[in-house]
Structures are given as structure tokens and as C-alpha cells.
Amino acid sequence: MPYHRTWEDFSRAAEKLYQADPMKVRVMLKYRHCDGSLRIKVTDDVVCLLYSTDQAQDVKKVEKFHSQLMRLMVAKESRSSAMETD
Numbered sequence: 414m415p416y417h418r419t420w421e422d423f424s425r426a427a428e429k430l431y432q433a434d435p436m437k438v439r440v441m442l443k444y445r446h447c448d449g450s451l452r453i454k455v456t457d458d459v460v461c462l463l464y465s466t467d468q469a470q471d472v473k474k475v476e477k478f479h480s481q482l483m484r485l486m487v488a489k490e491s492r493s494s495a496m497e498t499d
Contacts, residue, residue, distance in 0.1 A: 451475060
């Protein structure tokens, strides 16, 4: 499972994966205090997208992206249009 090198590549790929089949996508966040790294994994059991960072500015991006996905997962409106407007 290769890691994406840039946040932009990862976020675009994760959005496409989620929009393709929202009912199968899972998101996992993992923080390791010993090395100060945060990992995010988005998968649908066929495709697995990974991103890891130890930079504070990237952590804020991950937090914002994760909250957007969570809002889409519980929203009743059209999921594809809501992600593009944020």
C-alpha cells in the first residue's frame, strides 16, 4: 500500500473514491505520539489510499478533510455536490 506524497493528490483520490460508492468507503485516522505522525487511510476494500504526515499544517488539512467526509456521510442531501462546494 503506497503512500501518497502530496496532500492534494491524496485528497482528490479520496474524494473520487468516496463519490464512486459512498456505502463502501471507510476512513481511519491513526496518531502515533512516539514519533508525532498522523496517518489517514481511505479504503473501499479494493483501493486503499494512505497519507502520513508529521507537519502541523498538514494535520489541520487532514482534520478539515475528515470533518467534510463525516458531514457527507451523515447528510441527507446529494453527496457529490456537497463535497465540491466546500
